[in-house]
Amino acid sequence: MIQSGFMDAANEHNDQQLLAGLEENVARLVEQLSECRKENELLKSEVSSLQNILRSFKLPGTEGPEVQVAVTSGxxxxxxxxxxIKQKLVMVLQKIERELRGEKAGF
Structure with a gap:
C-alpha cells in the first residue's frame, strides 16, 4: 500500500511536469501564431500597396491612340x-498572394 501511494505521487508529479511542459509549448505556439498573424497583416498591407501602385501605373500608349508604341520615354x-516590367510585377504579386493564401490555409 505504501509503495502504491509512492507510485501514485510519482505519477502525479510526472503528470504535473508533463502538463506544465505542454502549457509552455502551447504558450510558445500561441505567441508564434500571433507574430505570424502580425507579419501576415503587414505583408497583406504591402501587397495591397503594391497592387495600388501597379494599378495606377500608366504605360505610354494606354492614355490614347495618338501615342506611338515605339516611342522611348525620357x-x-x-x-x-x-x-x-509590369507583367513581371503582376506575376510577383500573384505569387505573393498565393503564398499568403497557402499559409493562411495552413492555420
Missing part, C-alpha cells in the same frame, strides 16, 4: 520594356 525604357 527614362530610357521603351513601351515593350515597361510592359514586360
Amino acid at each position: 527614362d530610357g525604357f521603351s513601351y515593350a520594356e515597361k510592359l514586360q
Whole structure:
C-alpha cells in the first residue's frame, strides 16, 4: 500500500511536469501564431500597396491612340520594356498572394 501511494505521487508529479511542459509549448505556439498573424497583416498591407501602385501605373500608349508604341520615354525604357516590367510585377504579386493564401490555409 505504501509503495502504491509512492507510485501514485510519482505519477502525479510526472503528470504535473508533463502538463506544465505542454502549457509552455502551447504558450510558445500561441505567441508564434500571433507574430505570424502580425507579419501576415503587414505583408497583406504591402501587397495591397503594391497592387495600388501597379494599378495606377500608366504605360505610354494606354492614355490614347495618338501615342506611338515605339516611342522611348525620357527614362530610357521603351513601351515593350515597361510592359514586360509590369507583367513581371503582376506575376510577383500573384505569387505573393498565393503564398499568403497557402499559409493562411495552413492555420
